[in-house]
Amino acid sequence: MTVWHVILVATAATLALKLAGHLVPASFLERERPARIADLLTVALLAALIAVQTLGAGQALTVDARVPALIVAAALYAVRTPFIVVVAVAAAVAAGIRLVA
C-alpha cells in the first residue's frame, strides 16, 4: 500500500458518506440512537487521536514536551483563543522545551 492508495480509498469513503446523506432516503440516521452514536463517534475518535498524538511514540508511551504543550492549548481554548493561535502557541511551547532540554 502506498500513501496514494491510502489517500484515494479514504477520500472515496468520505465522499461516499457525504453523498449518502444527500441521496439516501432520510430515515435511518434521523432516529435518535444512530444520530447520537454518529455524534459521539466524532468525540471518541478526536479524543483518542489526542491521546495517541500526545503520549504515543510508535507503540511506546512517553511523557515529553507534547504534554505541557497540550495543557497550554487546553487553557487557551478555555478562554476562547482562536484555533490558529492555539495551534501556533502549542507548537512554540513544545519547540521551546526541546530547545532548552
Added chain:
Amino acid sequence: MSDDAAAGAGAATDAAAVRTARRDGIAVGLATAAYGVSFGALAVASGLDVWQACFLSLVMFTGGSQFALVGVVASGGLSAGGSAIAAAALLGVRNVVYGMRMRPVVGSRGVAHRVAAAWLTIDESTAVALAQSTDRAARVGFWVTGVAIFIGWNLTTLAGALIGDALGDTRAYGLDAAAAAAFLGLLWPRLKRLQAGATAVVAAVVATIATPVLTPGLPVLVAALVAVVIGWFDLLGRRREA
C-alpha cells in the same frame, strides 16, 4: 395592511436575513480557512508530499477526517494505512447526518448541483445554514460558507504544505504537539454535554492503554467502540440527567 404591503415587509425581512447569512458565511469561512495552514504543515510532517496534502483538501474536503488520516499515518506509517482509512471514514460519518439535514435546504437543481452540495457538506456550512431564520437565508448561508471555506481551505493548505516542506525536522518546531492541539480544537466545541465529555475521557484512556498492546492505528479504532456503547445505551444521556 394590504397583502402587497405584507409581502413587501416579508421580502425586506428575508433580504436582511440573506445579507446576515452571507456575512456569517464569509466570517466563518475566513476563520476556518486559517486551519488549513496547520493541516498542510502537519500533512507534510506526516510524510505526505505537497500534492497529496492538496488533493485531500480539494477532494476529501472534511477537516476532521483529513487530520485523522495524517495523524494515524504519522504515528503508524504506511502499515497503519488501513486504520488511517477507517479513522477518516468514521469521522466522516457525521457528514451523513448533515447531508440529510441539508438536503431540503440546498434546493434541487439536478445531479451536478446535488453532488456539489454533498461535497460542501461539512460542520461549518451545516451550522451556518441551521442558524438562519428563513429558508432562502439558510440556502445562501450553506452555499456561501461552503464555497468560502473551499477556496480558503485549499489556498491555506497549499501554503501550509510549502511551509512544512521548507521546515525540514518538524519535531524541532513542535509540529507533533501542534497536531494534538489541532485535534483538541476540533473536539472542544463538542464537549458541552456531560455525555460527550465522558465519552472523550474514556476514549482517550482506552486509546492510551491500547497503544502498547495493539498495532499503531488500531487504538483509535478501538476507542471508537466507546462511542457505540455509550451512544447505544444512552449512558449519562439527557433522559438520565433530567
